[in-house]
Amino acid sequence: MTDSDAQRTILDETQKLALLDETQKLALLEETQKLALLNETQTQALLDETQKLALLDETQKLALLDETQKLALMDETQKLALLDETQKLALLDETQKLAFPVGGDSKTSPVERDSKTIPTIYAITPTYTRPVQKAELTRVSQTFLHVSNFHWIVVEDTEKKTQLVSRLLTNSGLTYTHLNVKKQDKTTHRGIPQRNIGIDWILENVTRDQEGVVYFADDDNTYNLRLFEEMRTTQKVSIWPVGLVGGIRFESPILNDAGKVSSWHTMYAPDRAFAIDMAGFAVSLKYFRQQSHVRFDPKSRPGWVEPTLLVQLGLKKEDLEPRAENCSKVLVWHTKTQNPDLSSEKKLIALGKPSDPTVEV
């Protein structure tokens, strides 16, 4: 036994501890031991905020949020994606539909801005001043208001745009363009110059990268909403039956076994290249651009306006794209509104007591 061995053995435990200063004691502990020494409160106090966050797994994080906080986290796009169909429908009330911001002769609605992924339907509607004009435009605008990515091009047969149509478009909630051109030639079929400047406007103003479909939508026809989704995928020219036209229940393309148009169900001139009403076809904007000089011929007789256009477009019957379940459904009607009896109004005028002329009807 050495001297130092001898010295160690004679120290008891208490004596050994008393010999160490603090620094020495700490140096003695290995890491595992140190951890075991801490109680919970102390451990928590050691963490800074960043560390605490890093400790949580996803499930825990979610459990921490109250409802108000969750709502505050969402951006608008996400909120929209969450809704199922029933909920979306429940969200709309009358006031909202009527409350679009508006302005100017051409207006883009929020709907169009938000949905760039489907082709826009450009509907060209010629219109002229008459007692039922406001009623007809009101009713057809409510139909169009259900159609997404819809741009209404209303062309008045007037020297100047009227206040009635301007106000109606402003309040319609629709994306629209308001044009006018007065038909000068008495021999010209009504609506032809109006449709032609509508085409001009589209080809000049719609950007080339915008997919679209051109439809000639008169203000007195009746449209099933499905029609617009049928025409939306038009590649060249799509086609379908039209109800209550040409003196018969409906006119329609007749399809062959291959599902292509072979002839026409019509009483009027079935040997026309395209025996089809204005309401019965739509042209893709891309295809129209390829024959951008083509317009309706003001010299065409009624019944020959449509075929003349389609022939000019270089189309063959076989190119037509049948819609509406192989042309077996009527989704548009050639309705006509009666010119109202205003005989008593004439009497009131004669009496110097007309219906208040400041009230727009």
Place this chain on the structure above:
Amino acid sequence: MTDSDAQRTILDETQKLALLDETQKLALLEETQKLALLNETQTQALLDETQKLALLDETQKLALLDETQKLALMDETQKLALLDETQKLALLDETQKLAFPVGGDSKTSPVERDSKTIPTIYAITPTYTRPVQKAELTRVSQTFLHVSNFHWIVVEDTEKKTQLVSRLLTNSGLTYTHLNVKKQDKTTHRGIPQRNIGIDWILENVTRDQEGVVYFADDDNTYNLRLFEEMRTTQKVSIWPVGLVGGIRFESPILNDAGKVSSWHTMYAPDRAFAIDMAGFAVSLKYFRQQSHVRFDPKSRPGWVEPTLLVQLGLKKEDLEPRAENCSKVLVWHTKTQNPDLSSEKKLIALGKPSDPTVEV
């Protein structure tokens, strides 16, 4: 100096440390020292999950969530509350509007179930089989589809409900009730038995706690959507002008300086107690219940049907609630659709080649 004093002084530091076993070393540390020993990784490992969660404040919790997680947290009601008006509008496309689940002769749409806070408009529409019937019902249904809390009661003038009307209602997307009653008496004005069983249905089937408004909405009229919000707050009977009726531009109540109805702008029998068209007034359901025996009189002549009902209801002219900016706006038109020319169809039938009768028009 004692022996033990002498022994301690002769130990150097290294020797002292070597003397301690592990248990002794731990006992030497005070709490503060222990904490100072831990590095960050160790500290984090010490916390159990519950402790970690308790450490986070609200702001930190929110920052932890990624977008997918946030979306998963929301319930449906919250999602709906987040949308602004523009977004709601952008959500609806054509396909959605047409894709309502349907069934039976009476259907409640999701819209009605979700919005109990505003009075329901019960629109009673008599209809009869004619070439333009489907077009007219299609068009008016698209108008009504914009109106929240709207219940369409369609009453056919037929022995049996027709497939045409049944299908149309099923596909309309509207809350509806489909009824029928055949008018037997040739002297009865068209639509009277139909409106009366519509009233029967409402009084028998709508619960007494449901606030509502009854409107007689013919299928050929044209309605500005604002009209429905004007009538929605009817207490007894509300009233407004009607365009293109009675042979004049519009018929209207005339208001006195107090804003009450004093007389009538009409050419036909202005001395009637209520010189008002069917489209020109609405009755609160509550008021109708108070005179629940009242119905349209089948013996009334045209033009006297409406005043007879309102007199029966115990109403006075001063009770009427003028709407549409003190009866200065036309929000409904008494439009009439032409009976279409089907002369060529007769020729086709004579030739044994009618338009395909299986195609519904």
